[in-house]
Every structure is written in C-alpha cells, then in structure tokens.
Amino acid sequence: MPDRELTSSKKNTFLFLNEESEPLFSRKNRALLTDPLDDNNPITVQVLGICSALAITVQLKPALVMSLSVVAVMGASNVIISLLRNLIPNRIRIIVQLVVVASMVILVDQILRAYAYDVSKQLSIFIGLIITNCIVMGRLEAFALGNGVWKSFLDGIGNAAGYGFILIVVAFFRELFGSGKLFGYQIIPDALYEMGYENNGLMLLSPMALITVGVFIWLQRSRNRKLIEKN
C-alpha cells in the first residue's frame, strides 16, 4: 500500500512542479540561494550551527569537506522531505526529518570512509554531528515541509553554502595565523620565522574561532545596514 501512495505523490509533485510557472532561476528562486550567503546567513545572522563552526575550522581542508558534506546532506534531505511533505504524518514529522537527516549523514560518512579516509578520520565525530546541526533540521521544518522540490533544493544548498562560506573564511584565518599554512602548505616564509615571527597558538583554540566569527559579524553588519536591529 505505501508503494501506491508513493507513486501517486510523485505524480503529484511533478504536476506541482509544472504548476510553478516561474522560471527555474527566477529572482525569487535566486534569492533562496543567495540570501543565506549574506542577509540571512545561518551562522552570522541566525547564529545556528556555531558548535561545528568552532570545532572544525582549525584547518581549511576539513572545513571544506565539512561544508561539502553539509551541502550534500542539506540538499538531499530538503529534497526528500519536500517530496514526502504530503505523506508525512504530522505527529511524527520531526522523527521522520531526523531519520532522513541521519540516513543522509550515515551515507556521507560511509562514502568518506571509503573514498576519503584521512578526511573522515580528521572529521571523525563531527560528521555524525551534522545530524544535530540546527541548520539542517531548521530548514526541513521551516521550509521543505511547505515548499516545492526545486525551491527546497535551492534553499538547502543555499543555507549549506552560507554555513560553508563562514566555515571556510574562519578556517582560512585560523590556519594562516595559527599554523602559517593554507591547505597544509606553508604560506608564511621561513625568513619571517627567522626574524622572530611566531604562529599564534591561540588561533588553534576554539575561543579564537568564536572571536573570528564575532569579527566577521561586526564587519558584515557595518557593511550591511539591514542587519542592524532597531530598538
């Protein structure tokens, strides 16, 4: 019986897709993708997903892989939840969302373990913690449950990209000033070290990640007046 329901919903969704008369990259749809990068950034504006942003931004490489993993997880789970949105029983919708996110995360974890073993070791528990990343569940509950597949996909990718963007910016500064490297390659020349330059060990600790995020929020708000709360 569930099979028949699934097919009928699919037909339904495709009909619904056709009903969206607007072009795939209309201004509204583009906004879904670009808003989370700046005006509605999950980390710096909504202050979600901070824990992992602090934990895995010591080096660029894991930050990049984490970002890509979150993009994959959010894109896929937003699409799945959106496809199923007319089938999901209301009372267990949070559980269903959790199951979908958890399975996506396990898939990503398994694939990394097979094809990018070092990175998966480096990220270790943080991949598992994507499940608890508030951004993922937040977007499922707030957007994918009430919107079409294509829009949900854009929304998922956009929010994950907004998250990843901050991760990469923070990791850039932390790796550069913390270990003098980028992507593991030495950037700060030996000559500078000989002149007495030292890597800033504090950059490697999570407090500096928080401060870096803070500085970023400050810069963003001084540039983007929209974000300043009015009393």
Added chain:
Amino acid sequence: MGFSTQNRIVMNRDSNSYTFIFATAMVFVVASTLAFTASSLKSLQAENVRKEKMQNILSTIGIQTDREQAQNLYKKYINRTLALDHHGNVDENVDAFQIKLNNEIKKPEKEQRFPLYKALVNNMSYYIIPLRGSGLWDAIWGYIALKSDINTIQGAVFDHKAETAGLGAEITQQWFMDRFKDEKVFNQSGQLVGIRVSKTNNDPKDFDKNDHEVDAISGATITGDGVTNMIIERLTHYLPYFEKERTTIASIK
C-alpha cells in the same frame, strides 16, 4: 508560496494506522538503503584500515609514508610476522596481521595469540609490538618498536577511539610519540618496567632516556595512565619470547 494550490491526496494523515504504516515503510526503506551502501563499500573501507595499519607499523621504525605507498614498503621492510603463544612459541596456524587485539585481549592468557612484527631496515632489526588498552572514554591502541637490543624504543604510535580532543586525544600527536624514542623498557637489573607517562618527573624536556618515564600531558591523566598500563601489560606477554630471542642472539655471537 503557493502550496495551497497543490492537489491534496485524500487520506487521513493523522490516523494511527496511517502513522504506523508510514513509520514501518520508512524504517524498511531506510534500513535497506543503509545496509546496501554499507555492505557495498565495506571492502574499500577495510582496505583503508588495512593500509593504515601498515602505515602505523612502519612509522614506529621511522618510515613515514602515505597510505598508498604503505603496502609496498611494508612488504619491503617487515620481513616476519609472528603469532606467539604465552610461552613465546610461534603458532604457525595464525596470521599475525589478521589478529584483532580487541577480541584477543578478552580471552584468557593461554588462548591469546600475541602478534609480533619483525622489521629489517638497513641491516638493523626491530621488534614491533601492537598495543591495546583503555583510555578515559574508550579504547586506545598503538604500536611500539624496540631496537635489536630488545630494550630501547625506536618509536611508538598511538591512536584512540574517543579520547577528549585537545587533552587525551593529544597522544596521537607527533611530539608526544617522539618522547618515547630511545627510552628503555627494561631497568638495569633486567626487569621489565615499561614506560611511565609521568606527571611528576623532573625531566619535562625528556633528556633523561634511562628514567623509564616520559612527561605526561596536562589534563590527560587517565589517558596517560592508560598508555602506561597498556605498554607494560602488553610487553609482559612477550617476555618468554624475548628470553628465547636473547639466547639465540647470544649463541650466534
């Protein structure tokens, strides 16, 4: 956003039976997808783990390599793998590389087989002993390589499952593992004492290589004690073999 325009499927999404059917179907789909992925990627993952093991074994004797090269170098330098019983005899029926210490360690001593890797690098022979014990939260493990005097440490690697990041997890850092280099596991009177990860030694730079101690990591007392314990516990089982090996070496001389 226009979600009012879609055709609603006529069914009661709030009924108990629908909820149950949905949940059951969901569990079935999810479980089979995950099981399928896990089993189809298993061989690739196992291969990674195997190569990493070789990489770890090699790094105790000072050969740093990436995972892809590990297999070739392992074949080149590791010339014997032995599975020993508790009398120090070689059990030819067991492949030492395949021994899983986490299973082995639970058995009574008589039934355990103790893996030992013998390496030959530039005419210097080394004995590499796998370690396993418990840290603060979960298992810790590693390898320790002894020089041909069966006393001086050539190198050690450690790894862990779930030690605290920044504290216990630091045992995997090169600077910590380097502290074990050239330390002795037997004291002057030939007694096995192992290496103590010590909070009270007066040798934080680790210049004294005869004190059987290395400086501990602040905030990682239990993990450090775990390292101490696993070294002495594991090495003890190899004593009969070391005795035999020493006699053989002496008789050759």
